[in-house]
């Protein structure tokens with residue numbers, strides 16, 4: 132009985148995971164979701180290192196910083212003001228992005244700057260505390276943009 136319950140629960144969790152990953156998205160919305168998810172995956176790996184859940188790995192940190200700069204640089208282009216971009220594929224992007232485009236692109240610029248600063252910190256030091264601070268300063272830019280420009284999770 133318990134075994135059956137457990138597998139049902141496991142299936143539900145997997146189902147939710149799939150829905151959340153938006154595998155059914157297409158076009159420009161899929162492109163930016165893929166870029167965001169790539170950053171999300173790499174952030175999670177590094178956050179776990181800094182929280183002591185996994186061992187520190189300098190290569191994984193560099194990889195995350197490089198990924199942030201790469202996706203940050205193309206981010207504004209992934210939010211064109213078109214119907215597909217505004218309302219396609221169950222996007223979680225808020226219309227505010229295009230009403231407040233200057234603020235949005237300023238947040239993108241801030242994100243790029245802090246990601247480049249993180250790259251420079253990685254080159255300049257091996258001190259874990261300093262690296263940790265620079266990393267979480269960068270990921271703060273992720274959450275402040277999500278708070279303002281992405282639909283809140285229900």
Ligand code: HEC
Nearest residue numbers: 153164167168170171174222223224238239242273276281
């Ligand atoms: C300048 C704004 C901005 C920045 C900076 C930003 N994001 Fe996002 N992010 C968004 C928006 C808007 C969406 C919703 C996109 C959509 O649904 O079309 C999103 C969606 C996501 C998603 C969900 C993707 C999906 O499949 O639905 C993840 C994960 C994510 N972001 C992670 C990150 C991480 C990690 C960072 C920082 C390393 C980051 N984002 C930086 C604006 C931003």
